[in-house]
Amino acid sequence: QSTIKWRMQTYAGPALAEHVVKPAIDMFNQIAGDKMQIELFFADQLVPTGELFQAMQRGTIDAVQSDDDSMASPTEVTVFGGYFPFASRYSLDVPVLFNQYGLNEIWDAEYSAVGVKHISAGAWDPCHFATKDPINSLEDLKGKRVFTFPTAGRFLAQFGVVPVTLPWEDIEVAVQTGELDGIAWSGITEDYTVGWADVTNYFLTNNISGAWAGSFFANMDRWNELPDDLKTLFRVCCDQSHYYRQWWYWGGEASLRVNGPKMELTTIPDAEWAQVEEAAVKFWDEIAAESETKAKVVDIIKKYNADMQKAGRPYRYG
């Protein structure tokens, strides 16, 4: 029997992929051996991120690791994948929302309808600003050209941020060529890992999301063709990847804030930042009004956050 071969493209460039996906795929290949091998490609390597979803539908690419938002998947849940503002506070919130609050079922239905298998969602890092000039107040956000997620950009526009979307691999250069004033795409671990800490000077400790949701996807036919043991192995490796990120980001964020030499920390006072949090709740309602499915997801997010609030410490402080 011949080896099953898959091509998988990730949203991440080589430096980041070294942490967020490569270890899991290496493990998969090692265990699967002659049965199956996955070839991993980095951001924009085979197809540009904008064409990623359709390439997976056609089968030019068998599997994808990305958030729903940046690859613009044609589903009702796209706005929630990536950073839906203030939906989560900690990285553990994401798997709980998916596994215990019913997001898995909604995602599965949405993607099955467009011929794609949603395999597994995981929590990635929080969303902070990394900028060339310091941000100490909401006023400082005005007019900043910032690389961010489409939905986060839509939300941040009301504070005068000018969201810019460019190929992921071009961001470092774009900050230097003046196309961007900053980045609101990740936590500080990624800023250091991918080199953005070298081209920006300041890190804002306030975040607009505690952890984003990103997923592994596959072409539906390719997935269905897999024998059950390989399906299970793939899921296990996805979980391994999610687990790696849980501690890599959690520890990395704290350590680099305290010990990182390249970026100076700034903070917008809580009272002022509360305006952003209030705006997020309004934004949730705007999104909920767009469709029934979106309303369903927003309700789940609201219920989850209310539960966490009631549960008290350590789930929520204050």
Add this chain to the structure above:
Amino acid sequence: MSYEMIAIFMFATMMAMLLTGQRVFGAIGFVAVIAALVLWGDRGGYDIAFSSAMKLMKWYPLLTLPMFIFMGYVLSESKIADDLYKMFHVWMGGLKGGLAIGTIGLMVLISAMNGLSVAGMAIGATIALPELLKRNYDKRMVTGVIQAGSSLGILVPPSVVLVLYAMIARQPVGQLWLAGVVPGLMMAAMFIIYIAVRCHLNPTLGPALPKEDRDIPMSEKLALLRAGMLPLVIFAAMMVPFVNGWTSLVESSAIGALTAFLAAVVKGRMTREVFETSVRMTLGISCMFMWIILAALAFGAVFDGLGAVKAIETLFTERLGLNPWVILILMQLSFILMGTFLDDTAMLVIVAPLYVPLVAALGFDLIWYGVLYTITTQIAYMTPPFGYNLFLMRAMAPPEITLRDIYGSILPFVLVMVLALTLVILFPDIALWLPGWVYGN
């Protein structure tokens, strides 16, 4: 078939296709789509060609390409560089070989105003060349001077070649441009020393202008010096806002193109004909570049998808056990060799995606390599039988300059360039000092 074999097969087929003389983008694109269909045809694969077009669209620094091309055509077609040439003529003419030395100076100024070698070549061939021949300069010497001098256009910022390289190597354009400054000026100085020495040893190669030709009033001389301000103005209009972070790179290129256009209008040189030629030629040359890049991106995606780069790296480092420096030197040599029979635009977009990942894997600095890459491209531009500069020279030179003269003229200059290349390899600080100083690391 192993990946190495498929990679070699793809490369060999492309070379064979190129030899048929079909348009370069057609040859590259054909091999790319055939390989994609054969390898991935059972599941998609036909969409790689088009998704490359979407990839190209997202490569925002490519917007500088039509801008710099337009700028170059406006400068050369409108002949606003005439005064510049006259300036060097009267100020340098008294020296042995002075007009040739002045021509190198002219080329440096023109290089600072545009990103390709076309403009320098056109200006040199139409303004400087006839004058120099009239003054009994050796025709081989001046043909070489103009070709070598105009090649500075891609090393002295702004440089289209370095923009393309930056995109492929994912390196900051600003630092790459700064890295090109010192090597560019060093190379210009080396050309000047070469001319001065040769003309000193053999004054018939570049006789000094007779006194009556240079005997013009000081006020007029000073007025001509003002002409030297024009490139400075255009350069400043483009670079000052960029360096200060007021505008981005692509915005600056548009400002540069507009400034050059306005300068031609103000000087009354923007005739209907100049306008029409600049606009039309910009479209032609931009399309040539873009369609080749489009096809090369598809080729690169398939090549990359095969893991070919990895295979080649493994071949060199593990199987052949070569030292990184040996590999680097072999790469530059193969680059020059390819330049002798491969079209340089194609070479530019094919060689970089192949070599750059390898250079990075070997642990070399990619800014420094960008300069090596550009100098090697310059050499390839001039080495027969294929060379952009050779072709342009053939098209633009007066009839008394034969093809044999053109081919014969470049040898000493190529040797000077190889010497410059060697110096930059041995002393990386020649390239890296300025960007390090400006960006403070």
Add this chain to the structure above:
Amino acid sequence: MTALRKFISFVDQINYRIGRVTMYGIFVMMAILLWSSISKTFFNPSLWTLEMAQFAMVAYYILGGPYSIQMGSNVRMDLLYGGWSTRRKAAVDCVTVLFLIFYLAILLWGGIDSTAYSFKYGGERSPTAWRPYLWPIKVIMCIGITLMLLQAISELFKDILRLRGEEIDNVV
């Protein structure tokens, strides 16, 4: 043979006119980029400028492509080719232009598929804050690639006529 001539003149005329209009696209790109720097310096930076400039660039080189073929701007490697007679060039081109046509056809195939996708699911939008619909630029690209294909076929027909010893006068 008159059918071939009719085709050639029809395609070349259309592409010539489109190219003549497209060449002014350089000023469109320039204007967008200048507006971008003006809006950034004096007001709030515009959301749409970079993407709009990219759309303009793509339209510029794809729609201008056929005219650039007419102008002979597309470089060929003429190590051997350069030395051949017109007849020999025509004979070889007759074959090798089929490779070009094949490439353009596959390019168009992917283009049509991607364009069809851009109409599905309520219209594909660019994943940016500006969120423009992508079908207009994809339709323009498909039209441009089709025109390029027609121009390549026209070149083939010209070579066939040349091989039959007929004179070809170019529009350009």
